[in-house]
Amino acid sequence: MAYQDYTHDMQRCTRCSYCKWIPYRYIKSTDFMEGCPSLARYNWHAYSASGKFNMAYSLLKDRIEIDETFLDVLYHCHMDGSCDVSCKMQQDLEPLQLMQELRIKCVEEGQLLPVHMLVIEGLRKEDNMMQALKADRGKWAEGLDVKDLAKESAEVVYHAGCRYSYDEELRPIARAGLTLLRDVGVDIGIMGTDEACCGGRAYELGYAGELTKYAEHQIESLRTAGVKVLVTPCADCYAAFKVLYDKIGKKPEIEIFHITQYIHRLIEEGKIRFTREVPLTVTYHDPCHLGRLGEPWIHWQGKETKAMGPMIIHDPPKKFRRGANGVYETPRDILKAIPGLRFIEMYRIKEYAWCCGAGGGVIDAHPDFALWTGTERLREAHAVGAEAIVSACGWCKRNFLDAAAESGDNIEVYDIIELVQKAM
Amino acid sequence: MKLAEEEYKALQKIVGSEYITREPVILDTYNQVWGNTFFFDEKHSVRPAAVLLPANTAEISEIVKVCNKYGILFKPFSSGFEYLSLSLANARGILLDLKRMNRILEIDAKNMRAVVEPYVSVYRLQMEAAKYGLYTGRIGVGYSAGVIATECCHHGCQHTMVFTSGYGRNILGVEWVLPTGEILNMGSGESGADRFSADGPGFSLRGILRGRTGANGGHGVVTKASVKLYPWYGPAQWEQTKKPGEPPSFGQLQKVPDGYKVFVPSFADLDTTLEASEDLCRAEILCAFGIGIIGTYQIQEGNDEEWAVMQKMMQKTAQSFDPAGGISVTNSVVCVIGGRSPGELEYKEKCLRAITEKWGSDFSEQFNEPRALARAFADIMWSNGVNLRATGDFLPSSSSPDGSPAMLKNLALKEGEVKKRYEESGVFLSMGGGRMVSWRPEEHLSIGAQGISTAQYDPYDPASLAAAREFIDELFDPRSPFNRYGVPSRGGCLQIEPVTHIHQNWGPLYDNYDVYLRKIKKMLDPNTVADWTAYIPPEYPDYAKDGDYVLPSYGKDEDI
Numbered sequence: 015m016a017y018q019d020y021t022h023d024m025q026r027c028t029r030c031s032y033c034k035w036i037p038y039r040y041i042k043s044t045d046f047m048e049g050c051p052s053l054a055r056y057n058w059h060a061y062s063a064s065g066k067f068n069m070a071y072s073l074l075k076d077r078i079e080i081d082e083t084f085l086d087v088l089y090h091c092h093m094d095g096s097c098d099v100s101c102k103m104q105q106d107l108e109p110l111q112l113m114q115e116l117r118i119k120c121v122e123e124g125q126l127l128p129v130h131m132l133v134i135e136g137l138r139k140e141d142n143m144m145q146a147l148k149a150d151r152g153k154w155a156e157g158l159d160v161k162d163l164a165k166e167s168a169e170v171v172y173h174a175g176c177r178y179s180y181d182e183e184l185r186p187i188a189r190a191g192l193t194l195l196r197d198v199g200v201d202i203g204i205m206g207t208d209e210a211c212c213g214g215r216a217y218e219l220g221y222a223g224e225l226t227k228y229a230e231h232q233i234e235s236l237r238t239a240g241v242k243v244l245v246t247p248c249a250d251c252y253a254a255f256k257v258l259y260d261k262i263g264k265k266p267e268i269e270i271f272h273i274t275q276y277i278h279r280l281i282e283e284g285k286i287r288f289t290r291e292v293p294l295t296v297t298y299h300d301p302c303h304l305g306r307l308g309e310p311w312i313h314w315q316g317k318e319t320k321a322m323g324p325m326i327i328h329d330p331p332k333k334f335r336r337g338a339n340g341v342y343e344t345p346r347d348i349l350k351a352i353p354g355l356r357f358i359e360m361y362r363i364k365e366y367a368w369c370c371g372a373g374g375g376v377i378d379a380h381p382d383f384a385l386w387t388g389t390e391r392l393r394e395a396h397a398v399g400a401e402a403i404v405s406a407c408g409w410c411k412r413n414f415l416d417a418a419a420e421s422g423d424n425i426e427v428y429d430i431i432e433l434v435q436k437a438m
Numbered sequence: 439m440k441l442a443e444e445e446y447k448a449l450q451k452i453v454g455s456e457y458i459t460r461e462p463v464i465l466d467t468y469n470q471v472w473g474n475t476f477f478f479d480e481k482h483s484v485r486p487a488a489v490l491l492p493a494n495t496a497e498i499s500e501i502v503k504v505c506n507k508y509g510i511l512f513k514p515f516s517s518g519f520e521y522l523s524l525s526l527a528n529a530r531g532i533l534l535d536l537k538r539m540n541r542i543l544e545i546d547a548k549n550m551r552a553v554v555e556p557y558v559s560v561y562r563l564q565m566e567a568a569k570y571g572l573y574t575g576r577i578g579v580g581y582s583a584g585v586i587a588t589e590c591c592h593h594g595c596q597h598t599m600v601f602t603s604g605y606g607r608n609i610l611g612v613e614w615v616l617p618t619g620e621i622l623n624m625g626s627g628e629s630g631a632d633r634f635s636a637d638g639p640g641f642s643l644r645g646i647l648r649g650r651t652g653a654n655g656g657h658g659v660v661t662k663a664s665v666k667l668y669p670w671y672g673p674a675q676w677e678q679t680k681k682p683g684e685p686p687s688f689g690q691l692q693k694v695p696d697g698y699k700v701f702v703p704s705f706a707d708l709d710t711t712l713e714a715s716e717d718l719c720r721a722e723i724l725c726a727f728g729i730g731i732i733g734t735y736q737i738q739e740g741n742d743e744e745w746a747v748m749q750k751m752m753q754k755t756a757q758s759f760d761p762a763g764g765i766s767v768t769n770s771v772v773c774v775i776g777g778r779s780p781g782e783l784e785y786k787e788k789c790l791r792a793i794t795e796k797w798g799s800d801f802s803e804q805f806n807e808p809r810a811l812a813r814a815f816a817d818i819m820w821s822n823g824v825n826l827r828a829t830g831d832f833l834p835s836s837s838s839p840d841g842s843p844a845m846l847k848n849l850a851l852k853e854g855e856v857k858k859r860y861e862e863s864g865v866f867l868s869m870g871g872g873r874m875v876s877w878r879p880e881e882h883l884s885i886g887a888q889g890i891s892t893a894q895y896d897p898y899d900p901a902s903l904a905a906a907r908e909f910i911d912e913l914f915d916p917r918s919p920f921n922r923y924g925v926p927s928r929g930g931c932l933q934i935e936p937v938t939h940i941h942q943n944w945g946p947l948y949d950n951y952d953v954y955l956r957k958i959k960k961m962l963d964p965n966t967v968a969d970w971t972a973y974i975p976p977e978y979p980d981y982a983k984d985g986d987y988v989l990p991s992y993g994k995d996e997d998i
Binding site: 038057058321333 | 457459461462463464466467468470471472475481482485489491517518519524535537538561562565566580581582675677678682683684685686687689690739740741742743745746748816820821822823824825826827828829830861864865866867868869894895896897898899902
């Protein structure tokens with residue numbers, strides 16, 4: 015697909031502006047009704063999904079060109095997909111896919127953000143998005159008694175992901191996730207230094223070639239390792255393996271699990287039991303990539319046709335990804351099963367959750383905006399009376415920690431693995 | 439046509455560089471709205487010379503003064519969701535995006551009114567007012583419409599008008615930046631008191647402010663408005679939910695909120711439906727009322743799913759597309775009643791049942807099961823959003839506020855005959871061809887009703903678009919038989935004077951009302967800086983006035 019393939023969508027955007035808010039019928043607090051961080055922070059219509067449709071259509075019509083403003087607007091966006099859910103309450107349009115294609119076009123034309131160029135340069139050289147050394151990739155697991163899949167075989171591979179592997183504050187979480195699975199008898203191993211980036215975040219920056227490259231690499235590595243299951247604590251990696259690889263026709267032939275799904279399964283099998291109380295009032299932040307962006311890809315090929323006169327339908331019928339089939343209940347079930355833990359919901363949840371702020375390359379290129387978005391989420395957590403905010407993604411935790419530090423907020427920030435570990 | 443550096447700097451000085459833009463990338467997101475293709479033959483209307491995000495009344499006043507000094511056209515807007523909300527008469531125009539003016543300033547529960555800024559949406563005010571047992575009516579464009587746009591500036595109507603009225607009758611005092619830049623406090627606001635009345639002790643300019651279809655920015659900027667609120671009989675908060683895995687659009691109330699009841703009676707034929715409807719409305723028991731607009735139906739997540747359901751219905755019933763599956767939607771009505779006490783609710787239900795019994799209604803299970811009624815309640819009281827998904831656009835064809843039920847019936851049926859030609863040729867959406875009349879009563883029908891019927895067409899299908907224009911030309915021709923039904927405001931949506939020449943063509947037929955409109959415009963806006971495209975110019979430009987569109991000359995003079 016190219017951005018021109020969404021001409022229908024550009025034309026049909028009515029400027030209803032529903033993309034700016036969470037779906038109206040789910041608004042519970044008028045203080046927390048906005049869905050698009052970009053629009054909420056920068057105000058101009060261009061920053062909304064509707065504005066991106068407009069920009070794309072003007073570009074298509076040669077009314078504008080890709081300039082500094084175009085890039086500024088396009089990349090002040092978390093690519094979190096909230097707009098996509100709200101738009102699809104009323105429409106059969108694809109705002110998020112159009113934004114993705116615009117980014118790919120920018121990269122193809124050499125219209126790049128310098129900061130992202132550095133990140134991608136690091137990726138190409140060291141196979142990670144953290145501008146760190148490949149040689150340090152396995153440091154997070156040093157000292158752990160765990161299978162190295164370069165030398166041994168196992169049924170399950172634990173893919174830590176770039177953030178958990180290199181962020182020293184988050185490394186203990188990656189270790190905890192791995193050890194708790196190992197300790198309950200899962201036949202699990204790691205790739206160690208050979209683990210590479212999934213390519214998902216590079217794709218979201220517009221570097222489509224990087225996704226293809228890493229998808230091919232991962233599939234080959236997994237095949238060589240002979241594993242049947244991949245488990246990752248990172249929501250971004252989960253979405254890449256589960257959704258994006260399938261999207262580009264490189265679906266792995268193994269099962270893909272986010273760690274919450276695997277823990278949930280182990281709880282149901284009685285292999286994980288919570289024995290310790292965790293007396294904490296907690297709210298759960300849905301990572302975009304585990305939630306709406308974690309919805310399986312739906313392939314469709316066909317044509318637009320008409321019924322009852324000019325009603326727009328498809329042949330064969332086209333199923334749109336509307337966010338409903340992300341992973342929402344599983345992490346909640348885990349939290350609700352922890353003794354002593356009081357679980358409360360925020361106002362914007364599941365399909366229409368507010369982003370943590372780290373997505374879409376914003377944390378790299380526009381850290382002030384990433385912090386603003388994260389701070390907004392912490393404000394929401396406080397508003398519902400939470401002592402702690404828990405997520406299921408290293409990127410979310412990183413940005414919440416930074417937002418809390420920046421704003422002097424003393425809210426506790428957890429990864430769900432940490433709470434599971436406390437309860438076991 | 440760009441602004442001179444001096445002009446731009448003068449505007450920039452007022453709002454600061456962060457809140458003004460002349461970047462083409464951003465400007466071109468302010469001239470693409472839903473109805474443009476119909477009017478201008480392309481999605482883009484005139485590109486504004488700049489867009490500003492003012493923060494308060496003082497800034498707007500200063501901006502407008504600069505516009506007067508340099509002869510710059512301006513137009514304010516809030517949500518911008520409208521057929522032609524962002525159109526400008528020329529490229530030396532600026533838009534005022536009022537997003538930053540977003541506060542509910544007061545909810546005066548005792549006096550049942552709220553004071554709001556322009557970007558406050560109807561649903562937001564409904565949610566906040568409910569905490570005080572109060573309510574504001576909705577309009578057709580849905581929950582995201584601005585309260586001020588709805589009440590003060592634009593045509594707006596919907597099924598709650600039976601209870602809450604509409605068309606400017608809910609305006610109390612307003613703060614109004616006139617097209618000269620002067621700040622006017624209308625009514626009681628002028629004395630420095632609360633804005634509790636539009637009619638004094640200061641000047642009452644309520645009729646001039648908006649009139650029938652609204653000045654749509656042609657009279658300056660309403661920066662604060664006090665609006666009437668009405669009783670809300672339901673809870674302070676509510677929740678719409680869905681099952682995991684269901685599409686988000688399936689979220690709904692699980693039952694009608696306590697304090698309200700909903701009934702959907704069906705009648706034998708159209709005439710009985712309309713007669714019963716008059717009785718129901720005049721009984722003064724309703725909080726909302728709709729004919730033939732059955733929100734009980736579970737709208738599917740997408741067009742393909744909708745079409746699949748329709749095909750199944752076609753196989754099951756001879757009624758083809760009618761979601762009622764045997765009972766006619768067009769002969770069914772939605773009635774919402776509410777009460778502060780069980781006794782009040784019981785009394786209203788008793789009245790309703792007596793009327794429906796008199797007219798021999800049937801309460802089908804399909805329309806009257808609890809979840810279906812809950813869906814209807816949410817749709818009619820708050821809106822479930824405007825669905826332009828089916829074909830991409832619709833024409834609100836007939837529209838006549840304050841018409842009598844009999845007149846509205848005649849208009850709708852006559853229009854239906856014309857529309858049927860286009861439906862049969864496949865250029866308009868065809869739902870089975872039943873005789874359809876829908877009107878929205880105002881104030882328990884004491885001052886008539888607003889009628890509306892819609893034709894759905896595809897603006898990007900050349901045959902469908904051509905048919906839509908032909909259809910509107912036919913209805914808008916002042917020499918046609920439709921000239922007896924009043925000026926075709928068409929919901930305000932199709933009243934874009936440089937293209938449709940409504941006032942120019944129809945004024946002479948109706949007491950030369952346009953002469954007065956133009957005099958008012960000239961008096962309020964001596965330098966013609968408040969954009970008049972969706973209102974009226976002080977003098978008509980020299981263009982054809984035969985009822986045909988002037989396409990696409992309008993909007994082509996911009997310097998991109």
